[in-house]
Amino acid sequence: MTTAVSRRWRPRSLLQLVLLAFLMVMLPLAVLMLQAGQALSELSRLADQSARQAVEETRRARTLGALALDIERGARQYAVVEQESLLDIYDERLAEFRRLLARQRELLPDDPNVKALSAELDKLAELPGLPLEEFKDRLTDFLSFAEHTEAMRHATNRRIDDRLDVIRARAEGVQRRLWWQTAALVSASLLLMLLFTRLIIRPVRQLERRILGIGSGGQEAKRAPVQGPAELVSLDERLDWLASRLDELEEQKQQFLRHMSHELKTPLASVREGSSLLADGVAGELSDHQREILELIDASGSELQQLIEQLLDYNLLQHNRRLEAERLDLATVVKEVLAKHRLALQQKEMRVACFDGPLAWWADRTATARILDNLISNAIAYGEDGGRLEIRARADQERLVVEVANSGEPIPEEDRPRLFEAFYQGRIRRKGALKGSGIGLSVAADCARLQDGTLELVGDSRLAVCFRLTLPRPAPANEHDASTPALAGVQERND
Incomplete structure (x- = not known):
């Protein structure tokens, strides 16, 4: 019979144990899936944001380069045709360049080319108010302006590459973290699987050994009661009842065989003793036909005694195996x-x-x-x-x-x-x-x-x-x- 302690700590049913095992094994996997989803979501958001910024900054750098060429082209056209409308366009493009350069300064706050471009813009803004001859002499300022613009574009590309390297390193870190988490959580799931498998298999094996012990007919040693689901504990209790019932039946069979062997051997001995006395002529001489019948009786009695002894030997071998x-x-x-x-x-x-x-x-x-x-x-x-x-x-x-x-x-x-x-x-x-x-x-x-x-x-x-x-x-x-x-x-x- 099970103790109160074993009943307190074992699962109430096999179904509950199986469901609990399924939930406990799936819990680390669910945590892993949640963390992987969060990491992938974070990487996706970061990659999307970086891609948008990279596209925007690259486009702005290209626009600044194109505006620098347009500004220089407009100034040189004015020096040739001397149309006032070209100066208006020149001022508009300088203003647009200044606005884009201000946004580019947010990306490259410490870049010397951005600072140089700001100074160059101030100088170029003075050109429309100068006399034509001096205006033409100042066209050489566009050489350094173009060089600083090109250098700023390369600096922008390097900044974007650095940012991509940071994102790549972060992705690799997330990947390594996911691998470690996967190894840890999958190992936890495997350990939980082994634990619950043992909780299920252990009482089943105890019952298997119990059944084999009952079937072999050997005396059971002191054994621990089955601790596990209620169905298996109940089955163990039924096996206890079955074993005691089989012992009772075996004892009844042994008693029956002992009594029957005694009851059969006693009259059989009398029959064989009587036939032996008749064969010795105690009751008178026998005819050949009578002697033949007597020999048949004696042979049959000997056969019957041998059958009884064989049956007793067989029963003894089934239960007494000590040699x-x-x-x-x-x-x-x-x-x-x-x-x-x-x-x-x-x-x-x-x-x-x-x-x-x-x-x-x-x-x-x-x-x-x-x-x-x-x-x-x-x-x-x-x-x-x-x-x-x-x-x-x-x-x-x-x-x-x-x-x-x-x-x-x-x-x-x-x-x-x-x-x-x-x-x-x-x-x-x-x-x-x-x-x-x-x-x-x-x-x-x-x-x-x-x-x-x-x-x-x-x-x-x-x-x-x-x-x-x-x-x-x-x-x-x-x-x-x-x-x-x-x-x-x-x-x-x-x-």
């Missing part, structure tokens, strides 16, 4: 298992070829015996009468390989992918009075898997069916005895 490895002689284990099936092998008239020991290896005795027992039982059940059963083994420094092969009908290709599934029965029918449970190979595969090994169906050049068990080399801590033999031979015998 105890010990150094054992694999040849001895194989002989013990073969001894259990001696009567069945004699009845099938199967010839058994088994490797010669000793073959030492570190493994769990019970799990390894279960594998061999199920493989041999499978060979007896599905192998041909009077056929052949071979048990081969070899070992090196890395792994142990055990093969159980028998003659008979090959396993169809369509059955092989599901061969080790629990309760799956293929197309080949089991030979005998009772139908199999379909869990023998599943139990064997689980026993191999618990020892970090594999059990697989492989091809064999001589026999139709061959199962290969591969067990890896145990941890070095367990290997403090003599090294295992490299190869175990094969010794044939008839049971």
Whole structure:
């Protein structure tokens, strides 16, 4: 259950968390867009204003140059034709030049050419009142007037270029500032994305681990409660309920199996004991037909007992996965298992070829015996009468390989992918009075898997069916005895 503190600080819902994440991630980007818009607006306004001023000042400088030429031209025309109207035009152009020069002085307040032009204008304004001869002698004043006008025009162009350089430098500064702001704000957005992604993914991963833990059936360690949106916290609480419910169902199943195994074994033992007494002639001699029926009852009881034991083994493997490895002689284990099936092998008239020991290896005795027992039982059940059963083994420094092969009908290709599934029965029918449970190979595969090994169906050049068990080399801590033999031979015998 969640605590009051976790409820206080977690978002109320997943939708609120997603919306909050979207707004928080978009906020730095919105600030960046706003600042970029303001900077671009400022640069645009400055560029527009500077362009207008540059055009106006350039045009005024050109107009002053043209007026200087017109003033000089008008004075020289008057000196030639001596018309009074030309002096009026001369005065008007001087006045226009003076007015434009005053505005140009605002642009170039400290320029010496502007000051020189003001003095030149005063001198040129005296010309209309002079006698004609003196007027003609003063025409040389226009040379310096034209030079100062041209110099003022160049100064104006330089001032415009300087202003453009200032605007360019300011634009570069704004660009650099925008780049730094972009890097900072985008980084902030990425950090916020990572933060909110973690806030969303972390409880989801906690739930995923919880579900995997429930599915694997392992005992959960002490875990922190899920802190996050209300929907995920509620889901965690439902998983708690589901886990407790599954534990209850598992306990009920275990109890049912324990009771059923006891209830089934007790009357089955009585049946087998009674059939054994009848076979011993306690109730009188039996006819051949009666003995045949009694043998069928005893064989069926043995099959039923084996099915019950397989079912209990399968259930035990699903929940008790702790193994105890010990150094054992694999040849001895194989002989013990073969001894259990001696009567069945004699009845099938199967010839058994088994490797010669000793073959030492570190493994769990019970799990390894279960594998061999199920493989041999499978060979007896599905192998041909009077056929052949071979048990081969070899070992090196890395792994142990055990093969159980028998003659008979090959396993169809369509059955092989599901061969080790629990309760799956293929197309080949089991030979005998009772139908199999379909869990023998599943139990064997689980026993191999618990020892970090594999059990697989492989091809064999001589026999139709061959199962290969591969067990890896145990941890070095367990290997403090003599090294295992490299190869175990094969010794044939008839049971």
